[in-house]
Amino acid sequence: xxxxxxxxxxxxxxxxxxxxxxxxxxxxxxxxxxxxxxxxxxxxxxxxxxxxxxxxxxxxxxxxxxxxxxxxxxxxxxxxxxxxxxxxxxxxxxxxxxxxxxxxxxxxxxxxxxxxxxxxxxxxxxxxxxxxxxxxxxxxxxxxxxxxxxxxxxxxxxxxxxxxxxxxxxxxxxxxxxxxxxxxxxxxxxxxxxxxxxxxxxxxxxxxxxxxxxxxxxxxxxxxxxxxxxxxxxxxxxxxxxxxxxxxxxxxxxxxxxxxxxxxxxxxxxxxxxxxxxxxxxxxxxxxxxxxxxxxxxxxxxxxxxxxxxxxxxxxxxxxxxxxxxxxxxxxxxxxxxxxxxxxxxxxxxxxxxxxxxxxxxxxxxxxxxxxxxxxxxxxxxxxxxxxxxxxxxxxxxxxxxxxxxxxxxxxxxxxxxxxxxxxxxxxxxxxxxxxxxxxxxxxxxxxxxxxxxxxxxxxxxxxxxxxxxxxxxxxxxxxxxxxxxxxxxxxxxxxxxxxxxxxxxxxxxxxxxxxxxxxxxxxxxxxxxxxxxxxxxxxxxxxxxxxxxxxxxxxxxxxxxxxxxxxxxxxxxxxxxxxxxxxxxxxxxxxxxxxxxxxxxxxxxxxxxxxxxxxxxxxxxxxxxxxxxxxxxxxxxxxxxxxxxxxxxxxxxxxxxxxxxxxxxxxxxxxxxxxxxxxxxxxxxxxxxxxxxxxxxxxxxxxxxxxxxxxxxxxxxxxxxxxxxxxxxxxxxxxxxxxxxxxxxxxxxxxxxxxxxxxxxxxxxxxxxxxxxxxxxxxxxxxxxxxxxxxxxxxxxxxxxxxxxxxxxxxxxxxxxxxxxxxxxxxxxxxxxxxxxxxxxxxxxxxxxxxxxxxxxxxxxxxxxxxxxxxxxxxxxxxxxxxxxxxxxxxxxxxxxxxxxxxxxxxxxxxxxxxxxxxxxxxxxxx
Numbered sequence: 001x002x003x004x005x006x007x008x009x010x011x012x013x014x015x016x017x018x019x020x021x022x023x024x025x026x027x028x029x030x031x032x033x034x035x036x037x038x039x040x041x042x043x044x045x046x047x048x049x050x051x052x053x054x055x056x057x058x059x060x061x062x063x064x065x066x067x068x069x070x071x072x073x074x075x076x077x078x079x080x081x082x083x084x085x086x087x088x089x090x091x092x093x094x095x096x097x098x099x100x101x102x103x104x105x106x107x108x109x110x111x112x113x114x115x116x117x118x119x120x121x122x123x124x125x126x127x128x129x130x131x132x133x134x135x136x137x138x139x140x141x142x143x144x145x146x147x148x149x150x151x152x153x154x155x156x157x158x159x160x161x162x163x164x165x166x167x168x169x170x171x172x173x174x175x176x177x178x179x180x181x182x183x184x185x186x187x188x189x190x191x192x193x194x195x196x197x198x199x200x201x202x203x204x205x206x207x208x209x210x211x212x213x214x215x216x217x218x219x220x221x222x223x224x225x226x227x228x229x230x231x232x233x234x235x236x237x238x239x240x241x242x243x244x245x246x247x248x249x250x251x252x253x254x255x256x257x258x259x260x261x262x263x264x265x266x267x268x269x270x271x272x273x274x275x276x277x278x279x280x281x282x283x284x285x286x287x288x289x290x291x292x293x294x295x296x297x298x299x300x301x302x303x304x305x306x307x308x309x310x311x312x313x314x315x316x317x318x319x320x321x322x323x324x325x326x327x328x329x330x331x332x333x334x335x336x337x338x339x340x341x342x343x344x345x346x347x348x349x350x351x352x353x354x355x356x357x358x359x360x361x362x363x364x365x366x367x368x369x370x371x372x373x374x375x376x377x378x379x380x381x382x383x384x385x386x387x388x389x390x391x392x393x394x395x396x397x398x399x400x401x402x403x404x405x406x407x408x409x410x411x412x413x414x415x416x417x418x419x420x421x422x423x424x425x426x427x428x429x430x431x432x433x434x435x436x437x438x439x440x441x442x443x444x445x446x447x448x449x450x451x452x453x454x455x456x457x458x459x460x461x462x463x464x465x466x467x468x469x470x471x472x473x474x475x476x477x478x479x480x481x482x483x484x485x486x487x488x489x490x491x492x493x494x495x496x497x498x499x500x501x502x503x504x505x506x507x508x509x510x511x512x513x514x515x516x517x518x519x520x521x522x523x524x525x526x527x528x529x530x531x532x533x534x535x536x537x538x539x540x541x542x543x544x545x546x547x548x549x550x551x552x553x554x555x556x557x558x559x560x561x562x563x564x565x566x567x568x569x570x571x572x573x574x575x576x577x578x579x580x581x582x583x584x585x586x587x588x589x590x591x592x593x594x595x596x597x598x599x600x601x602x603x604x605x606x607x608x609x610x611x612x613x614x615x616x617x618x619x620x621x622x623x624x625x626x627x628x629x630x631x632x633x634x635x636x637x638x639x640x641x642x643x644x645x646x647x648x649x650x651x652x653x654x655x656x657x658x659x660x661x662x663x664x665x666x667x668x669x670x671x672x673x674x675x676x677x678x679x680x681x682x683x684x685x686x687x688x689x690x691x692x693x694x695x696x697x698x699x700x701x702x703x704x705x706x707x708x709x710x711x712x713x714x715x716x717x718x719x720x721x722x723x724x725x726x727x728x729x730x731x732x733x734x735x736x737x738x739x740x741x742x743x744x745x746x747x748x749x750x751x752x753x754x755x756x757x758x759x760x761x762x763x764x765x766x767x768x769x770x771x772x773x774x775x776x777x778x779x780x781x782x783x784x785x786x787x788x789x790x791x792x793x794x795x796x797x798x799x800x801x802x803x804x805x806x807x808x809x810x811x812x813x814x815x816x817x818x819x820x821x822x823x824x825x826x827x828x829x830x831x832x833x834x835x836x837x838x839x840x841x842x843x844x845x846x847x848x849x850x851x852x853x854x855x856x857x858x859x860x861x862x863x864x865x866x867x868x869x870x871x872x873x874x875x876x877x878x879x880x881x882x883x884x885x886x887x888x889x890x891x892x893x894x895x896x897x898x899x900x901x902x903x904x905x906x907x908x909x910x911x912x913x914x915x916x917x918x919x920x921x922x923x924x925x926x927x928x
Contacts, residue, residue, distance in 0.1 A: 009194065009198040010195055010198020011037070014189065015041065015044055018045055018187075018189065019045070021187040022132070025158075025160075026182065026183055027162060027179075028164045028165070029165050029167075029182055029188045029189070030042075030164065030165065031190055032191030033168060033169070033223070033256065033301050034256070035223045035224065035225025035226055035252055036192075036225075038136070039136055039166070040224075042134050046132070053129055054129060054130040054131065054132050055081075055129055055132070056132050056134060059136065060136045060137065061141045061142070062140055066140045066142055069145075070145055071142050072145030073144070073145040073148055076118075076145075077121070080125060084124040088120050119157060122161050123158070123161075126161050131161045133181075135166070136165075137167060138178045139177075141181075146181065149181050153183040153184075156183065165178045165181045166178070194227075195217075195222065196222075197658070199217045199227055200213040200658065203231055204661065210633070210661050211666065212231065213231070214626055217626065218314075218626060219316060220314050221312075223314060226252065226316065230249060233245070245319060250320055253316060256302060257317070257324075259300065263289065266293075267293035268321055269321050269333060271303070271310050272322050273337060273353075275350075276309070277310040279294065281337070284340035285333070285340040334351070334353045334354045335350075338350035345385070348366060349366070349384075349385060351365075352366055358394040360393075360397055362392050363390075363394070366388050366392065367385070367386065367404060369385050370389065370404075379411045379415025380417045382415075383409075384412075384417075386408035386424070387404075389404050390405045390408065390427065402428060402431055402438055405427050405428045405431075408420065409421050409424035409428060409441070409442055409445040413448050414549050416592065416629070417591070425446050426446075429442050429443070436467045436468070437473075437474060439467050440468050443464040447464070454484060455488065455489050455666070457485065461478065461481070472506070475502075476503075476509055476511055477502070477514055479501045480499070480517055482502075483498040486498060487528075488670050492528055495525045496522060499519070502515075502521075503515050503519050512544040513552070514547070516542075516544040516545065517541075517555045517556055519537055520541045520557045520559075521555070523541060527711075530741060538557060538560065541560075544557070551592065554593040554596035559577075559581060559596070559600075561577065566600065566603060566604050566607070575604045579601070591627075594624055595625045595628065595630060598621035602618040602641070602642050603638065606641055609826040611642075611646025611790075611829070612646060614641075615643070615647055618639040618641070621639075622635045622636070622638075631666055631668070632662050633663040633671040633675065634671050636655045636659035637656070637671055639652075640659060640675065640678035641678055646828055646830075649830050652681075652682045652830075653679060653686070656675050656676075656679035656682055659674075660676060660679060663675055673703065676695050680695035680696035680717055684717060685830070689721055690725065692717075697718065699714055700734075715734050715754075719732070719761070720761040722734065722762075723762040723765035726884060731762045735758055739755055742755070752782065753782035754779075754791075757791075757798055759772075760773075760779065760802060763802075764805055765855045765857070767891070769805035770806060773802045773803060773806070776796075776799035777795075779798075780792050780796045789825070789826050790831070797834075797835055800812045800813070800815035800816035800819065800838065813839065820839055823835055854896075861874055862892050863908070864877065865901055865905065866905045892904065
């Protein structure tokens, strides 16, 4: 952000509501908890008003001024122009002279004159312009000033005097006080927490990487101040966690707690220390009035209650409550919770937390409880209990302690608990006498926690290989992770070498699970590189037993086979296998595995035309990745793809842009390319053709050895965009390269429908609509046979656009109408809106440039000539060379049968601003 600039994130709708109320006259009372961003909103409102030329008066009372009579009025009057004071009657000027000093008037100052000072001043100031009074932190405004300002507003100073006031909302009385300062009508608006996207944008603007920023939403509860404070305290390393709760954040949360009655705070302390706080747990622990206390806490914005479950907002409130309680009081609460526990594991945990002293019996009880939790698939609880056992372990059990730490690290990593996993792994490495196998395992956990940022783990890889030595059982998993790192950084040669070495070492060590994952990775690399032997490699992997840990199922051959089935348009097969894997991942709460399966299910649903399902799976994946502390780039890509089909083009572009940034920051070239593809599609379909082509060209330049056109299907989109810009030769070359790669890989039949449809787009844009119609119709039939309704309807839309260029309007309406019916049935909202516009154009009676057989580029140039633009002006506006404009204009003259710009202008219809606005340039709808 620029220094001194006012920047708001995620407040567009709220700011619009404030501006609308003020523009109509009246006032706005903003309310919300401390740190939520009320002052930033006031700054934006004041800046907008000042830019309009309004007189802006700002009051910023402080807590120390609350007991200073007339302090607020003194500040207000000091900001008013002198001529307004001179225009007052003598009695009012006398009263004002006293008020200016911020002191109580003497007995001789008439009360009425005192009250009428502000109405008179404001009325005078509002004669030539509007007056905006901006009051921040109303809770600190002295009562005398509040009374005078409220009186002035009740005198109805007119629509030119407006007020916006903001305050905290600990109770209804103070909410009313803020509204009382505003002239009627008053809009009482809460300032809600920022959503995850807006908060991520804010934190990114302050220099935090995407991955860290996306995790801070849950930690801060969407409170911008808390998020910024927590972000400043983030500890380095792959396992994100705040180094310590900053004192400013702690003080803010403490003030919110102190505002509660002691009984409510006591109930919340029990909830803070409970394993899973519920209403029932609180009552069983001795808090009979838990329902009443929770209602009070929810009204203050400290907790959310969903049925039985209780959740702190933000979660850091629980930490502050626990820390401030003191050890003795915490021990008493843990005693109560242990006695109230219905589950034996929960009871063991609370008994262990009563004291931090080493105790062998307590440690063994915790390990037994951890094993029970692991047996029922609760990896997160098991990891916490193993780690707690290590903390309570006496010196006599030092060897067992290291075993427990290693188990805790591995279990937490696969269960989506990165902070626990990182803490346990680092504790292993801090143990000087830990054996090499434990140290390698700990390093592998830290490598896995790096997510997509494996490019930064070179030192960790080197240390792990050094400690592994010649032990194949240790070398194999290290080489496997080097395979993944090479794939993410776009080095398929190194990836293939490491995968082969990992598989060989794992087979020698009789570790079939690691061998299966290594062969799966090798098959993926071979397919990416266009080597047909990938099928034999995957078959070898499928013959081996699957990885034992459910957290690794997304790296195994079954998952990869499902992914390949999806890529090859065998959607029913892919969906059936993925649903089976989803049941396993959900049962075992496998963090990354669950996210990956949800992502794939979203993509399958998207291609199968189940747009609501695609959105649901995508948003579940985004939430699960954030909860598990995973890299956001892959899930943002999935969300962008789902939004492109069933949600919103703007939202899709937002996800894709964030995905590009996240992938760049973590060195993930794989998902950088995919997010660029989604971004290019969103911009092309939004009419930003040149920006879309730029994104797709960048993808092409990054492609390197990745040349399977079925994996990331960008070739057709780039070719269509190039054709729309008049770059027909490059468009044809792009499609030819894609067909050659598909032929070499043996997937030509699968890619034909996509490339045929794209070729139809290019032909139509090049003025060969007669050839485009049969190609697009064949593509529509191909997708219909595959039961891919979205792709089928897209092909029909292309066909309809080509028919319209041939001036066969009935055929165009039929094809576009069929596409509309399919898109509507699938819930493909953006496609439906786009198709409705295309259909409306076929039903119009006004001739458009496309009616004369012009391509979209030719139509744009013809329209600009009609509007009086020179060739140089047209070149500058469309980012073309002057020679390209001249050559295109020559073709337009020939098609229209004219010889001059004057004849061209008379041949074309008058411009339609609505059509220009509603039908942007698009390479998808080629009827422009």
